[in-house]
Amino acid sequence: MKKLNIGIIGYGFMGRAHSNAYRKVNHFFDLKYQPILKAVCARNADNAKAFAEKWGYASVETDWRKLIERDDVDLIDICTPNNTHAEIAIAAARAGKMILCEKPLALNAEEAEKMVAAVEKAKVANMVWYNYRRCPAVVLAKQLIDEGKLGRIFHYRAKFLQDWTISPDLPQGGAALWRLDVKAAGSGVTGDLLAHCIDTAMWLNGSIDSVSAMTETFIKERKHQLTGKVEKVGIDDACAFLARFSNGSLATFESTRYARGHKALYTFEINGEHASIFWDLHDLHRLQYFDHRDEGRVRGWRNIHVSDGDQPYMKNWWVPGLQIGYEHSFVHQVADFLAGLADGKPARPDFKDGLATDYATDAVLKSARTGQWEKVKKAK
Ligand SMILES: NC(=O)c1ccc[n+]([C@@H]2O[C@H](COP(=O)([O-])OP(=O)(O)OC[C@H]3O[C@@H](n4cnc5c(N)ncnc54)[C@H](O)[C@@H]3O)[C@@H](O)[C@H]2O)c1
Numbered sequence: 001m002k003k004l005n006i007g008i009i010g011y012g013f014m015g016r017a018h019s020n021a022y023r024k025v026n027h028f029f030d031l032k033y034q035p036i037l038k039a040v041c042a043r044n045a046d047n048a049k050a051f052a053e054k055w056g057y058a059s060v061e062t063d064w065r066k067l068i069e070r071d072d073v074d075l076i077d078i079c080t081p082n083n084t085h086a087e088i089a090i091a092a093a094r095a096g097k098m099i100l101c102e103k104p105l106a107l108n109a110e111e112a113e114k115m116v117a118a119v120e121k122a123k124v125a126n127m128v129w130y131n132y133r134r135c136p137a138v139v140l141a142k143q144l145i146d147e148g149k150l151g152r153i154f155h156y157r158a159k160f161l162q163d164w165t166i167s168p169d170l171p172q173g174g175a176a177l178w179r180l181d182v183k184a185a186g187s188g189v190t191g192d193l194l195a196h197c198i199d200t201a202m203w204l205n206g207s208i209d210s211v212s213a214m215t216e217t218f219i220k221e222r223k224h225q226l227t228g229k230v231e232k233v234g235i236d237d238a239c240a241f242l243a244r245f246s247n248g249s250l251a252t253f254e255s256t257r258y259a260r261g262h263k264a265l266y267t268f269e270i271n272g273e274h275a276s277i278f279w280d281l282h283d284l285h286r287l288q289y290f291d292h293r294d295e296g297r298v299r300g301w302r303n304i305h306v307s308d309g310d311q312p313y314m315k316n317w318w319v320p321g322l323q324i325g326y327e328h329s330f331v332h333q334v335a336d337f338l339a340g341l342a343d344g345k346p347a348r349p350d351f352k353d354g355l356a357t358d359y360a361t362d363a364v365l366k367s368a369r370t371g372q373w374e375k376v377k378k379a380k
Contacts, residue, residue: 005038007067010079011051014102018077019055021330028316029335032342041067064088068095078102081178082186086111093118098125104195105354107186112358116351127337127347128354130199134332137287139312141277142204150272156205156251158268160193161259172233174225182234189255190239190361197253198360206247208360208376213241215368218258241364285323355379
């Protein structure tokens with residue numbers, strides 16, 4: 001088994017999700033590579049040390065540049081806010097490191113293009129953590145679509161709803177609240193939540209040609225945690241857009257952090273000529289499937305509990321009937337990345353796929369500004 005030394009930057013939500021995946025992956029998947037938790041990097045040395053002890057990292061860095069310079073680190077995992085991705089990834093590529101980068105790939109497509117150029121020039125393995133592609137039920141949806149079970153696709157409908165920023169007293173910026181600060185996040189729900197919906201959608205249903213969007217910022221000013229001053233809010237609190245896919249299907253996408261009662265309601269529905277599919281993150285191990293070709297008397301929506309050995313990834317886990325959850329999508333992503341390294345077939349989404357999503361989110365934000373339909377650039 002080859003050892004792959006990991007240097008992770010950031011120990012927040014994703015730092016934990018990825019560390020958990022590195023620790024579990026070799027217990028459940030037969031792979032030729034083994035991730036070794038070599039170093040964690042964060043600006044606060046005490047917090048980084050505590051994280052290293054808890055998760056089993058061998059060492060700590062407080063400056064990501066030092067981490068990148070280290071000869072004993074093979075792969076840089078970027079788990080920091082969006083405004084840091086480009087600088088870190090470009091430097092890591094130049095140093096010849098493999099890179100796993102959190103989504104969205106960058107603040108905008110202009111930055112993402114530079115990141116793609118850097119990894120292509122350095123010829124280093126790269127991937128973006130659009131982890132919902134690795135939920136077994138979503139992979140089953142992909143298989144059914146690719147096998148032609150749905151026939152021609154007419155509609156794609158996606159939503160990602162939350163409710164955690166409704167209070168006007170919530171400050172913007174700083175630890176945990178960087179998502180509300182446009183300088184750190186790049187955009188609001190469009191880059192944070194719709195980016196997930198767009199990545200899944202383009203994977204399942206092909207590229208998006210054009211979009212027509214509206215956005216709103218409901219709370220216009222918030223106190224900034226770092227400056228202590230009341231500042232203008234630059235992110236979109238809510239976004240809804242129409243899209244035309246290259247295959248001729250029509251789509252609606254909606255995301256907000258103002259849908260009282262919803263915490264992470266990511267759903268998509270796809271309607272085809274023969275069949276329809278529905279998936280819900282709150283019930284992520286299930287796929288709802290309706291096939292019009294079923295015998296009429298028993299035709300109806302099937303509620304498929306994706307837990308059997310012949311369903312995606314499930315032979316690696318428990319016995320049929322026992323489901324898995326959110327964290328396993330990250331384990332699957334690491335497993336696929338390591339398998340891709342071994343067999344020379346790189347796992348996706350890679351940086352170029354991440355750029356394609358950034359082209360789409362840029363077009364959405366532009367359309368919301370211009371009030372016009374906007375074309376979505378294709379990542380070549
Ligand atoms: N794939 C997913 O489903 C998913 C979910 C959540 C977040 N994300 C993405 O992951 C990234 C991180 O989000 P999060 O929720 O983990 O954030 P978080 O606020 O929980 O953690 C961010 C971490 O980055 C550290 N950090 C910030 N600037 C740094 C710097 N210059 N050097 C070193 N460390 C630095 C912070 O100290 C913190 O440990 C974002 O790009 C976000 O969009 C993806």
